[in-house]
Amino acid sequence: MSQPSDRILTDAMIAEIRDYFPRYPTRQAVTLPALHVVNRYLRHVPRRAVVEIAELLELAPAQVEDTLTFYAFFPQERPHGKTRAWVCRSISCHLRGAEELMDHLCRQAKVQPGGTTSDGRLTLEHAECLGACEHAPCVLAGDQLLKTVTADDADRFLRSLR
Amino acid sequence: MGEYEPVLLANVGVAGSHTRAVYESRGGYEGLRRALCDMSPADVTERVKASGLRGRGGAGFPTGLKWTFLDKKATPVYFCLNADESEPGTFNNRILMEEDPHQVLEGLILSCYATGARTAYYYMRYEYPLAWERTRAAIDECYAAGLLGSNLLGTGYALDVVLHRGAAAYICGEETGLIESLEGKRAWPRIKPPFPAIEGAFRKPTVVNNVETVSCVRQIIDRGVDWFRSLGVPPDPKNPRDAGSFGPKLYCLSGHVERPGCYEGPLGLTVRELIDRFGGGVWKGRRGKAAIPGGISMGLLREDEFDCPLDFNGPGRYGCLGLGTAAVVVMDETVSIVDVLHNSCRFFAHESCGQCTPCREGTAWAYKILQRIRAGHGRLLDIELLRGIGDTIGIMPGTTICGLADGAAWPIKNAIAKFRDEIETHIKTTNPGHYGATRPVPERHSAH
Ligand SMILES: Cc1cc2nc3c(=O)[nH]c(=O)nc-3n(C[C@H](O)[C@H](O)[C@H](O)COP(=O)(O)O)c2cc1C
Ligand code: SF4
Numbered sequence: 001m002s003q004p005s006d007r008i009l010t011d012a013m014i015a016e017i018r019d020y021f022p023r024y025p026t027r028q029a030v031t032l033p034a035l036h037v038v039n040r041y042l043r044h045v046p047r048r049a050v051v052e053i054a055e056l057l058e059l060a061p062a063q064v065e066d067t068l069t070f071y072a073f074f075p076q077e078r079p080h081g082k083t084r085a086w087v088c089r090s091i092s093c094h095l096r097g098a099e100e101l102m103d104h105l106c107r108q109a110k111v112q113p114g115g116t117t118s119d120g121r122l123t124l125e126h127a128e129c130l131g132a133c134e135h136a137p138c139v140l141a142g143d144q145l146l147k148t149v150t151a152d153d154a155d156r157f158l159r160s161l162r
Numbered sequence: 163m164g165e166y167e168p169v170l171l172a173n174v175g176v177a178g179s180h181t182r183a184v185y186e187s188r189g190g191y192e193g194l195r196r197a198l199c200d201m202s203p204a205d206v207t208e209r210v211k212a213s214g215l216r217g218r219g220g221a222g223f224p225t226g227l228k229w230t231f232l233d234k235k236a237t238p239v240y241f242c243l244n245a246d247e248s249e250p251g252t253f254n255n256r257i258l259m260e261e262d263p264h265q266v267l268e269g270l271i272l273s274c275y276a277t278g279a280r281t282a283y284y285y286m287r288y289e290y291p292l293a294w295e296r297t298r299a300a301i302d303e304c305y306a307a308g309l310l311g312s313n314l315l316g317t318g319y320a321l322d323v324v325l326h327r328g329a330a331a332y333i334c335g336e337e338t339g340l341i342e343s344l345e346g347k348r349a350w351p352r353i354k355p356p357f358p359a360i361e362g363a364f365r366k367p368t369v370v371n372n373v374e375t376v377s378c379v380r381q382i383i384d385r386g387v388d389w390f391r392s393l394g395v396p397p398d399p400k401n402p403r404d405a406g407s408f409g410p411k412l413y414c415l416s417g418h419v420e421r422p423g424c425y426e427g428p429l430g431l432t433v434r435e436l437i438d439r440f441g442g443g444v445w446k447g448r449r450g451k452a453a454i455p456g457g458i459s460m461g462l463l464r465e466d467e468f469d470c471p472l473d474f475n476g477p478g479r480y481g482c483l484g485l486g487t488a489a490v491v492v493m494d495e496t497v498s499i500v501d502v503l504h505n506s507c508r509f510f511a512h513e514s515c516g517q518c519t520p521c522r523e524g525t526a527w528a529y530k531i532l533q534r535i536r537a538g539h540g541r542l543l544d545i546e547l548l549r550g551i552g553d554t555i556g557i558m559p560g561t562t563i564c565g566l567a568d569g570a571a572w573p574i575k576n577a578i579a580k581f582r583d584e585i586e587t588h589i590k591t592t593n594p595g596h597y598g599a600t601r602p603v604p605e606r607h608s609a610h
Binding site: 028031066091131135140 | 247248249250251253256287288289290322324327329330331343344345346348364415422423454497502505508512513515
């Protein structure tokens with residue numbers, strides 16, 4: 001392991017990752033759980049963290065990187081915003097105004113889909129079906145599901161961000 | 163259909179339904195307690211087999227039969243609970259996991275007991291934070307109550323359930339994609355055979371079942387085989403290979419209806435019954451135009467086909483791919499089929515795992531063509547191009563490893579077969595003067 005001072009993974013993260021080891025017959029199976037742990041703390045998984053995860057899991061860094069990049073879920077270059085909001089664009093939400101909702105959110109928050117606001121409060125992204133079609137159009141903002149979102153709801157959501 | 167009393171959704175709406183206390187106060191875990199004492203694993207499998215239960219995750223494979231394919235001599239056996247639910251329009255697994263996580267766990271424990279699994283991986287998609295929290299809490303409650311762990315209810319049977327979180331990729335719902343993802347690799351589906359029952363997770367015999375399927379297992383153990391077979395549609399006598407469509411089903415209804423939601427009924431309700439009786443009709447007093455019968459992969463029904471019954475054979479008789487997840491998405495008369503197809507093609511182009519060239523290139527190409535048509539640059543020739551793609555990608559034409567490509571092809575095929583006039587009219591009116599153009603695309607030579 002590298003020196004604690006220039007490590008990216010904190011002791012807390014490493015302990016959380018190690019907790020997963022007994023649950024799987026291989027170390028490689030801990031790849032996704034480890035990526036989730038790091039992403040929860042850092043809001044991205046920089047390459048240095050990939051190398052450190054690989055060391056922990058006794059894998060080549062390329063194996064971890066391979067899995068990471070498959071999912072398009074873990075940002076690598078810079079952290080996502082404090083809140084990551086996913087606007088569903090699949091068919092049920094599309095039929096009930098998802099496109100207009102995304103346009104509205106982009107205008108009000110002054111970002112493009114996939115972008116992060118300049119104050120770092122919000123990353124706004126498209127999502128495929130969020131599995132909440134009875135509440136279309138819907139947005140998953142962090143752990144919070146926003147249901148049947150109107151323009152007013154969207155404005156209220158943006159004001160609530162900190 | 164007479165009055166139908168929901169069983170799978172019986173606890174939904176009851177205060178505290180996600181807790182063990184409320185679940186047990188309503189009869190929860192009684193079936194499991196009885197089964198662990200009085201029934202052998204083979205008895206449970208036999209009962210599930212006799213019920214005729216078929217998988218609710220999309221493919222409709224007989225559940226008990228799948229369990230008997232396990233290599234009995236090999237150990238360990240793994241059970242993977244497929245809670246990746248990502249088929250557009252589908253949300254019944256979410257309702258079960260949020261509102262009644264213990265029912266899912268009871269079904270899972272029964273299924274593991276039957277198959278001899280001692281570790282279950284519960285693979286849940288990332289986008290279900292409430293289901294995740296409630297399932298996590300429910301698992302903790304089970305360990306505390308001796309319903310999970312090294313000695314279930316003192317019977318000596320040991321079972322661990324490991325919650326595993328996905329990372330927003332549709333392909334992880336395909337059972338071998340799920341297994342690869344669980345193993346920490348990219349979720350590239352495997353070539354079958356070998357099927358997971360022979361070589362699955364960590365190269366061990368593995369059963370993969372859907373959340374609603376194991377919930378049905380719990381109901382079968384509670385209420386019996388006869389009850390289960392009294393619901394739904396018996397096998398078609400003219401088709402010796404038909405296993406019938408028995409039992410209750412959770413129908414997801416969304417899109418242009420007055421009351422979207424998850425509704426329970428016996429298998430075999432028609433799309434029209436769902437819309438009119440449960441959904442309060444097409445919204446805003448409008449007419450329906452089309453519907454997706456079972457998640458977007460299953461294709462499209464026209465309004466005059468809404469009497470299609472939602473059983474394992476129904477949608478196929480109307481040219482659709484199958485029952486899928488029985489998630490019905492309704493479109494009213496104002497909807498443009500070009501727009502719907504654009505949405506569908508975008509989804510599959512985005513979600514193709516990229517492993518098979520016909521799927522990766524075909525879905526991307528179809529999406530580009532739809533972008534062109536939607537933007538008013540379509541040519542009549544494009545319809546033939548799309549048809550060519552639709553006819554050549556998938557397991558059925560034998561060009562791909564998994565069924566994602568068949569699901570991508572079906573909306574294209576159905577749209578052209580059922581709404582060709584509308585697509586042609588769209589092309590002609592949005593691209594007047596050029597729609598017939600067959601100007602050759604400049605050839606590009608690629609180097610090896
Ligand atoms: C592209 C694709 C996506 C799938 N997604 C899911 C899914 O999200 N959930 C699910 O249970 N089955 C899904 N399936 C079906 C699974 O491969 C498998 O048949 C199912 O999990 C078996 O469980 P069952 O027999 O209980 O239905 C998918 C299949 C394909 C081809
Ligand atoms: S058919 Fe498509 S999604 Fe399935 S394995 Fe091949 S490329 Fe991947």
